[in-house]
Amino acid sequence: MKRVHYIDNYLINPQHPVTVNVIGAGGTGSQVLTCLARFDTALRGLGHPGLFVTLYDPDTVTEANIGRQLFSPSDIGLNKAQCLVTRINNFFGNDWKAVPDIYPAMLKNARRDNLANITITCTDNIRSRLDMWNILKAVPVSEYRSYETPLYWMDFGNTQTAGQVVLGTVPKKIKQPVSRLYETVGSLKVITRFVKYARVKENDSGPSCSLAEALEKQDLFINSTLAQLGCNILWKMFRHGMIEHHGLYLNLETMKVNPIPI
Known part of the structure; x- marks a missing residue:
């Protein structure tokens, strides 16, 4: 019997736009946004309230960001x-929010406005993921x-030509409907349960000084490809009310995408 996860019922017909936190506005975060x-425009076209997104990032745009990230020289x-x-906001007529700062590292420093129904992390360090899950x-x-109310956490991570996306549930279990066709699963592993980050040595080489240097660390289309594939999981979840896969592994060298089944 096929295993599936049904989206939390609250997100299907909420009384307000679904709140989304995006942490990181670099190569992947800019594409995800x-x-x-x-995604928001399509949801509202279907009669859903849509999304309200808050983007967190303390960094400024540099010359090395032009080309690989969605910034221009004037930025x-x-x-x-x-x-x-x-x-x-100017292009789509939205009123989304920008926070030019890091996301709080501890729950005691977080306010109610720092919480969202869906959290999406697009950061390049291990510590931020561990801190996020602790919160x-x-x-x-x-x-x-x-x-x-935090319900889902989606994490994007990548090396130069490979990466992964993992969508997990924040509550221990999301209530599932009774089904004769599927085996329903209420709990999805988050990224920190897939990867034992506490055993991984942090390797942060700092910002790149040029586009050429940046491309040695992350290839030109790895971020945009991951963003499209990851957001497609969210789209399926909202559009169909359920998903059969909650993540994927991508390798641009071999041109392979391996889904992570429920």
């Missing part, structure tokens, strides 16, 4: 989050849902 803007010196959100799993989740 654009995908979410199209140099601007905060990445503010630059991208302003552009999206999300510590938030009490009751049967009553609101704009600040």
